[in-house]
Amino acid sequence: xxxxxxxxxxxxxxxxxxxxxxxxxxxxxxxxxxxxxxxxxxxxxxxxxxxxxxxxxxxxxxxxxxxxxxxxxxxxxxxxxxxxxxxxxxxxxxxxxxxxxxxxxxxxxxxxxxxxxxxxxxxxxxxxxxxxxxxxxxxxxxxxxxxxxxxxxxxxxxxxxxxxxxxxxxxxxxxxxxxxxxxxxxxxxxxxxxxxxxxxxxxxxxxxxxxxxxxxxxxxxxxxxxxxxxxxxxxxxxxxxxxxxxxxxxxxxxxxxxxxxxxxxxxxxxxxxxxxxxxxxxxxxxxxxxxxxxxxxxxxxxxxxxxxxxxxxxxxxxxxxxxxxxxxxxxxxxxxxxxxxxxxxxxxxxxxxxxxxxxxxxxxxxxxxxxxxxxxxxxxxxxxxxxxxxxxxxxxxxxxxxxxxxxxxxxxxxxxxxxxxxxxxxxxxxxxxxxxxxxxxxxxxxxxxxxxxxxxxxxxxxxxxxxxxxxxxxxxxxxxxxxxxxxxxxxxxxxxxxxxxxxxxxxxxxxxxxxxxxxxxxxxxxxxxxxxxxxxxxxxxxxxxxxxxxxxxxxxxxxxxxxxxxxxxxxxxxxxxxxxxxxxxxxxxxxxxxxxxxxxxxxxxxxxxxxxxxxxxxxxxxxxxxxxxxxxxxxxxxxxxxxxxxxxxxxxxxxxxxxxxxxxxxxxxxxxxxxxxxxxxxxxxxxxxxxxxxxxxxxx
Numbered sequence: 001x002x003x004x005x006x007x008x009x010x011x012x013x014x015x016x017x018x019x020x021x022x023x024x025x026x027x028x029x030x031x032x033x034x035x036x037x038x039x040x041x042x043x044x045x046x047x048x049x050x051x052x053x054x055x056x057x058x059x060x061x062x063x064x065x066x067x068x069x070x071x072x073x074x075x076x077x078x079x080x081x082x083x084x085x086x087x088x089x090x091x092x093x094x095x096x097x098x099x100x101x102x103x104x105x106x107x108x109x110x111x112x113x114x115x116x117x118x119x120x121x122x123x124x125x126x127x128x129x130x131x132x133x134x135x136x137x138x139x140x141x142x143x144x145x146x147x148x149x150x151x152x153x154x155x156x157x158x159x160x161x162x163x164x165x166x167x168x169x170x171x172x173x174x175x176x177x178x179x180x181x182x183x184x185x186x187x188x189x190x191x192x193x194x195x196x197x198x199x200x201x202x203x204x205x206x207x208x209x210x211x212x213x214x215x216x217x218x219x220x221x222x223x224x225x226x227x228x229x230x231x232x233x234x235x236x237x238x239x240x241x242x243x244x245x246x247x248x249x250x251x252x253x254x255x256x257x258x259x260x261x262x263x264x265x266x267x268x269x270x271x272x273x274x275x276x277x278x279x280x281x282x283x284x285x286x287x288x289x290x291x292x293x294x295x296x297x298x299x300x301x302x303x304x305x306x307x308x309x310x311x312x313x314x315x316x317x318x319x320x321x322x323x324x325x326x327x328x329x330x331x332x333x334x335x336x337x338x339x340x341x342x343x344x345x346x347x348x349x350x351x352x353x354x355x356x357x358x359x360x361x362x363x364x365x366x367x368x369x370x371x372x373x374x375x376x377x378x379x380x381x382x383x384x385x386x387x388x389x390x391x392x393x394x395x396x397x398x399x400x401x402x403x404x405x406x407x408x409x410x411x412x413x414x415x416x417x418x419x420x421x422x423x424x425x426x427x428x429x430x431x432x433x434x435x436x437x438x439x440x441x442x443x444x445x446x447x448x449x450x451x452x453x454x455x456x457x458x459x460x461x462x463x464x465x466x467x468x469x470x471x472x473x474x475x476x477x478x479x480x481x482x483x484x485x486x487x488x489x490x491x492x493x494x495x496x497x498x499x500x501x502x503x504x505x506x507x508x509x510x511x512x513x514x515x516x517x518x519x520x521x522x523x524x525x526x527x528x529x530x531x532x533x534x535x536x537x538x539x540x541x542x543x544x545x546x547x548x549x550x551x552x553x554x555x556x557x558x559x560x561x562x563x564x565x566x567x568x569x570x571x572x573x574x575x576x577x578x579x580x581x582x583x584x585x586x587x588x589x590x591x592x593x594x595x596x597x598x599x600x601x602x603x604x605x606x607x608x609x610x611x612x613x614x615x616x617x618x619x620x621x622x623x624x625x626x627x628x629x630x631x632x633x634x635x636x637x638x639x640x641x642x643x644x645x646x647x648x649x650x651x652x653x654x655x656x657x658x659x660x661x662x663x664x665x666x667x668x669x670x671x672x673x674x675x676x677x678x679x680x681x682x683x684x685x686x687x688x689x690x691x692x693x694x695x696x697x698x699x700x
């Protein structure tokens with residue numbers, strides 16, 4: 001798949017329709033779109049992601065989700081993306097449409113032969129309405145209409161779960177290395193499954209399980225059917241209540257976000273009126289405080305997850321006894337199986353011996369004497385294969401071998417990594433609380449200096465905002481409590497429905513379908529496990545190869561292991577001493593190199609050929625590592641790689657010279673007198689000329 005053309009109009013700094021043509025030039029796969037800070041590189045990437053996914057683009061990157069929440073919801077956010085110049089002249093010009101168009105080629109869509117696909121997404125600022133069109137070879141297709149354009153784009157062009165691996169900010173992509181909570185790892189694992197082609201088997205398994213559930217329901221008696229219908233009706237009602245509760249909570253979140261923004265503006269006025277600090281100092285204090293508050297929320301969330309396992313940690317000694325008991329019982333079960341096999345073999349041998357004696361000897365006394373002697377020899381020479389380690393007690397836990405291994409894995413994690421992780425989280429929480437207190441004291445000190453009428457008015461307004469936030473927070477807490485109670489009822493109903501379904505007898509005609517489906521699910525489970533194991537080792541090798549080619553410290557990472565546990569897939573790094581390296585402790589540059597190697601490995605193992613677009617390439621990467629990325633990463637990453645650098649800061653002239661043999665086309669983002677951005681094509685050899693280079697800002 002290739003991007004042939006991108007058109008942007010009225011999106012952020014892009015006012016008039018800006019078009020770039022990415023035509024192919026021999027086998028050169030690299031395209032450079034350079035621009036100064038604030039000229040629209042990140043806006044270009046955001047516009048492209050928005051064109052593909054609309055309001056669902058928040059599911060691609062967490063930064064988009066944060067931006068939407070910061071603006072008080074998607075409806076407010078999209079309005080802020082409209083070009084300021086066009087917004088000011090909207091009544092006069094009648095131009096109220098934000099528009100992004102992407103034309104793609106070389107797309108393989110099942111049952112739909114095509115040369116090109118155009119995605120056109122618009123938002124009308126006057127009508128407050130978003131619209132998306134999808135044209136195949138210039139025409140609308142009834143099949144895509146029926147499926148729904150957004151669903152079609154996600155299912156047949158590029159799923160949201162894997163878009164983060166193809167459209168990314170090189171500085172922000174380090175989040176891949178910093179993921180450590182269960183939820184973060186689970187989200188990444190879903191994306192890995194999608195990229196590596198495992199998700200389609202998991203979807204098939206889910207569909208088969210749904211089929212089994214439907215087959216079960218067909219075998220319901222009249223009384224049970226009536227009870228089941230009642231339970232399902234109650235289940236639907238509870239589902240509606242839960243959805244309404246959640247919607248109300250989301251509305252409160254938006255209100256709280258808006259009032260928080262108002263409170264921050266009042267805070268800024270209060271400080272500026274009451275003290276002599278500069279605006280830059282104010283912004284620095286506010287930014288620092290907000291950063292620590294966000295971090296505190298993340299840490300509290302992580303602590304809450306940790307506390308779910310704390311009771312097990314407290315009962316560690318009892319858990320150890322259970323583990324030891326299970327270990328002994330597992331050992332004895334294996335011994336019992338071996339002894340039973342030996343007993344059967346000896347019985348067979350005894351029977352064979354008797355038959356042989358009957359055929360050879362005629363004298364009964366001799367026969368009986370010889371048989372008795374043989375049986376005594378068997379009893380005498382039986383070896384005591386094991387001692388009864390339970391001292392005659394009964395087996396308490398009927399654990400299978402698989403269940404024992406899962407318990408063993410959980411016990412090892414609890415007594416190993418979890419204890420260390422919990423202590424780190426607690427220390428981090430203590431440190432963050434200290435800084436929040438320190439910065440808050442500074443702000444209070446600034447506030448205390450202002451005592452005029454204007455300051456008092458601002459203070460009262462701020463107090464009212466805080467009180468309103470507290471009221472809304474209490475309302476949200478009450479909703480959350482109600483949600484928990486209703487969800488408990490919902491879970492109970494779902495469990496009861498499941499129990500009823502398990503008791504229902506299947507109709508004879510559906511029994512064969514049921515058994516066949518059960519067998520298919522077992523086979524799919526084995527297949528998924530096999531594919532994951534195969535992909536695991538291939539991914540390990542690919543990541544290690546990528547790290548070796550990108551890091552100049554060849555012995556820094558000596559081994560890579562991909563760990564798969566239930567629905568979580570994680571990557572572990574080891575140094576040359578065999579010690580596990582905590583990825584969050586790596587430097588930002590090292591984290592970016594790791595994320596780069598991981599992305600390269602995923603693209604290589606997936607076999608997906610989709611354009612890769614990188615904002616801020618080589619940011620925080622030193623000169624030697626930059627050379628490795630340019631020579632070993634860009635050429636084989638994809639058939640089309642688009643980079644958005646800041647010249648001389650994120651891409652030096654020397655680095656560009658190394659890159660030039662791979663560059664198919666280059667562009668420059670420029671601004672007019674109204675600060676609106678325009679993308680113009682530049683000759684590759686002239687990109688670093690003085691007139692094109694300009695005075696780039698060296699801050700990011």
